[in-house]
Amino acid sequence: MxxxxxxxxxxxxxxxxxxxxxxxxxxxxxxxxxxxxxxxxxxxxxxxxxxxxxxxxxxxxxxxxxxxxxxxxxxxxxxxxxxxxxxxxxxxxxxxxxxxxxxxxxxxxxxxxxxxxxxxxxxxxxxxxxxGRVEADPGFDRAGFLGLLRRYFDNEQLATDWESLKDAEDELLLNSLSMLLPFEPEEKQALLEAPDLGQRRETLVTLIEFALRSGGEGEETLQ
Structure with a gap:
């Protein structure tokens, strides 16, 4: 190391x-x-x-x-x-x-x-x-997040292995999505600059919800 x-x-x-x-x-x-x-x-x-x-x-x-x-x-x-x-x-x-x-x-x-x-x-x-060590996110509502993510993937016509997402560690899941999802460069920069994993997850959720609203979905948000 x-x-x-x-x-x-x-x-x-x-x-x-x-x-x-x-x-x-x-x-x-x-x-x-x-x-x-x-x-x-x-x-x-x-x-x-x-x-x-x-x-x-x-x-x-x-x-x-x-x-x-x-x-x-x-x-x-x-x-x-x-x-x-x-x-x-x-x-x-x-x-x-x-x-x-x-x-x-x-x-x-x-x-x-x-x-x-x-x-x-x-x-x-x-x-x-x-x-340091791999970060955890104590406030992570995985079930709610994956539900939001499924709506986003359907909206964007993306495919993934949902079983692997369910089992992935918090950091691996959230950081991999931050890197791979098709966000704009300035949005990627916001994910990079998030001080910790919890705030990166909040930024990621905000970006996904914004993309869904822009794509015609309603105003429901993940807390």
């Missing part, structure tokens, strides 16, 4: 809209751009094999990102570092990798240099629980 003292003060960044990584969760990624192939190669040379996942800020329609702007104006302030825990190479030189979430971080400043990818100084303060 990675300890707080093992966390570096600089990270390579992989900005990817809509890609959410959470502590102890796994995110599969397809790496093919030359700059990110270089990033992967460099990350594998470090003891932690860490890559920082972060979402670009959502801009108004027609507005293009200013590459000269400060990092915090281009990217969301909070991301999540993942450790490369699996990797396979395709015949044409691309990589399929798996990142396992380690801890969230806050961007401090961009690191200037000659790498083709972004690097940033980061601050880990305030995310100590990310390195």
């Amino acid at each position: 990675i300890k707080p003292a093992d966390l570096p003060d600089k990270l390579p960044l992989f900005p990817l809209p809509g890609a959410l990584l959470l502590p102890r969760a796994r995110l599969p990624l397809h790496i093919f751009e030359p700059r990110y192939l270089q990033m992967l190669e460099d990350a594998l040379k470090t003891p932690g094999r860490l890559i920082g996942m972060v979402q670009p800020r959502t801009l108004p329609p027609g507005v293009e990102a200013d590459r000269a702007a400060p990092l915090q104006r281009r990217l969301n302030a909070i991301g999540c570092a993942g450790r490369v825990t699996a990797m396979s190479e395709t015949e044409d030189g691309r990589y399929m990798i798996t990142l396992t979430g380690v801890s969230r971080f806050r961007l401090v400043s961009e690191v200037e240099g000659f790498t083709p990818y972004l690097r940033a100084r980061v601050d880990w303060e305030g995310f100590g629980r990310d390195l």
Whole structure:
């Protein structure tokens, strides 16, 4: 396990809209751009094999990102570092990798240099629980939540293995849904920034209920 003292003060960044990584969760990624192939190669040379996942800020329609702007104006302030825990190479030189979430971080400043990818100084303060044990959610009404989720899946024409959802641990269930459900990038960011599992579940419920109301369902809500 990675300890707080093992966390570096600089990270390579992989900005990817809509890609959410959470502590102890796994995110599969397809790496093919030359700059990110270089990033992967460099990350594998470090003891932690860490890559920082972060979402670009959502801009108004027609507005293009200013590459000269400060990092915090281009990217969301909070991301999540993942450790490369699996990797396979395709015949044409691309990589399929798996990142396992380690801890969230806050961007401090961009690191200037000659790498083709972004690097940033980061601050880990305030995310100590990310390195701890698997979280539980004492206020979790699983039956009510799964009922709401079933309505959402029906509305979105999604399928799943309901038996596995019934048996999954609180954190695995809530974090997996947060990562996999088709929410907007800013909604994914809200799930990432939730301070603990209980508040992430409340945010997830709010997003699901909003999607159902937008899809024509009534005003019934899950408390």
